[in-house]
Amino acid sequence: MARPRQKRPPAFLFAVALLRPLLMLLTRRRWSGAEHLVIDRGSVVVANHTSYADPLVVAHYLNDNGIHPNFLGKVEVFQVPVIGALLTAAGQIPVYRDTGQAADAYRAAVAAVNEGRCVTIYPEATLTRDPDLWPMRGKTGAARIALQTRCPVIPVAQWGAEQIIGPYSSRPHLLPRKEVIVRAGPPVDLSDLHERGISRDVLAEATDRIMAAITALLEDLRGEQAPAERFDPRAADIPGTGNPGTATSQKGTS
Numbered sequence: 001m002a003r004p005r006q007k008r009p010p011a012f013l014f015a016v017a018l019l020r021p022l023l024m025l026l027t028r029r030r031w032s033g034a035e036h037l038v039i040d041r042g043s044v045v046v047a048n049h050t051s052y053a054d055p056l057v058v059a060h061y062l063n064d065n066g067i068h069p070n071f072l073g074k075v076e077v078f079q080v081p082v083i084g085a086l087l088t089a090a091g092q093i094p095v096y097r098d099t100g101q102a103a104d105a106y107r108a109a110v111a112a113v114n115e116g117r118c119v120t121i122y123p124e125a126t127l128t129r130d131p132d133l134w135p136m137r138g139k140t141g142a143a144r145i146a147l148q149t150r151c152p153v154i155p156v157a158q159w160g161a162e163q164i165i166g167p168y169s170s171r172p173h174l175l176p177r178k179e180v181i182v183r184a185g186p187p188v189d190l191s192d193l194h195e196r197g198i199s200r201d202v203l204a205e206a207t208d209r210i211m212a213a214i215t216a217l218l219e220d221l222r223g224e225q226a227p228a229e230r231f232d233p234r235a236a237d238i239p240g241t242g243n244p245g246t247a248t249s250q251k252g253t254s
Helices: 010-026 054-064 083-089 102-114 141-149 191-196 200-222
Strands: 027-032 043-047 069-074 093-095 118-121 153-159 178-184
Touching: 010 027, 010 054, 010 083, 027 054, 043 054, 043 102, 043 141, 043 200, 054 069, 054 118, 054 153, 054 178, 069 102, 093 102, 102 118, 102 141, 118 141, 141 200, 153 200, 178 200, 191 200
Parallel strands: 027 178, 043 118, 043 153, 069 093, 069 118
Antiparallel strands: 153 178
């Protein structure tokens, strides 16, 4: 029986027609956990971030399983001619970090969830700084959206995209074909937090649960155990956003 499918805008269908054949040609895929994805109501999908290639991999996985992902992405990508217009028409949501418009992404994401769409977020807000590419300390945006809307939060772990494009690299390695693995897990249980209000402590607890769920899935995919303590860029005194090796990076905040 065919899996139900969310409605997809024409711009997203155009992107799928353009990119999916290339991904099918250039990757070997192992998908699992699709039974946890939510088709019939709004949701937040949260994933780990290791490579500039993994948004394509995660989008491929979600699309193949009937989900129209609405990614939160940095506004600089939306400012690229043609690409930015296509992303906007495809339902993607720009994030204006450290500006007066920063709250716009939050409001747009809440509205999208309330409209029954799937908002897809990298809770780390940037490529992981962990030296072994484990999920690092998360930001609170995904938790805030989930608590505001009381929607399901679906953790997703991905591995293999970093073999296509390494962290902060601009040089792809397409051959030989790389295996990309994506797995969704059961919804993160935040139900006991709903009546406590959205406070700093509640957001921290929800974010910790979200990152723990992603990390547990990734441990299964990698067949390894993650460090007992998640990497924290602030504690390591390195930038929280942008390439940590450049002067344009900025120290991270919650």
